[in-house]
Amino acid sequence: MGLAELVARSRFDDLSDRAIECAKTFLLDTLGCGIAGTSAPHVPELVDAVGQWGERADATVWGDGRKLPAPQAAIANGYQIHALEWDCVHEPAVVHPMATLIPALLAYAERRSEAGQPVDGEALILGIALGVEIAATIGAASKSVMRFFRPATCGGFGVVAGLGAMERLDVGTMMNAFGIQYGQTSGTMQAHVEGSMLLGLQVGFNGRAGLASIDLARAGVTGPRDVLTGMYGYYKLFETEHDIPTWWAQLGRQWQVTRLSHKPFPSGRLTHATVDAVQRARDELGFAAEDVV
Secondary structure, eight states: OOHHHHHHHOOGGGSOHHHHHHHHHHHHHHHHHHHHGGGSTTHHHHHHHHTTSOOOOOEEOTTTOOEEOHHHHHHHHHHHHHTTTOSOBBTTTTBOHHHHHHHHHHHHHHHHHHTTOOOOHHHHHHHHHHHHHHHHHHHHTBOSOOOBOHHHHHHHHHHHHHHHHHHTOOHHHHHHHHHHHHHHOOOBTHHHHHTOTHHHHHHHHHHHHHHHHHHHHHTTOOOOSOTTTSTTOHHHHTSSOBOHHHHHTTTTTTOGGGGOBOOSSSSOGGGHHHHHHHHHHHHHHOOOGGGOO
């Protein structure tokens, strides 16, 4: 099954009870991470900067209260979610799908509400489930070492899927939207190596791109179709190796939103075992930080 077909045919009633429960749980988890992220470096300056890029008051910057154009709110809130490295993760994919997805979906929903066309809860939950499904599946199917920042690159495709599900777009429109998104896909691992703010911003950039992709596709703009396995497709340029048959067979069956993991500590996942071990040793031996040389 193709990604566009899955998005176009899926309905809320197709979701398992567990998928619905997890979508709600990780929505709250993600909002919590976003509020915590208001304390990240240079957040006020970031909001000031993106606030200059348009005058519409579509969507709220969390913890700040200002309303910005939906794409700009998606950037700011996406950064806040991922800035502390506390947001949930899909471990087989090495993707943080909610960091890109939730700011874009909620900004879009706020924009629709301002226009007198509110999004209902079932549509939002369906959008979350489909967004995670597509972002996680694309990421998990990769077999190559991460060269580009997968939470951003895969996350953008998840945004397109989530918004398309909320709007019940047809297959053709979805294919164009995925193609337009591919033309905007970005995210370098150099920001990760250097510990730059750009790491979290890349999540926001691809969320903003997802909003643009849906708007443009609905306006009739076309995009390339073979964006994953084409001559210059995602798995040729961004990832290089893949196992599409294994992961595509799971589409819409297990629901990848049920495989998300909470992060108990605000740090990279690979550090968590060490943090836990130090905490256990401290509790057992009774030492404090100043006792460690």
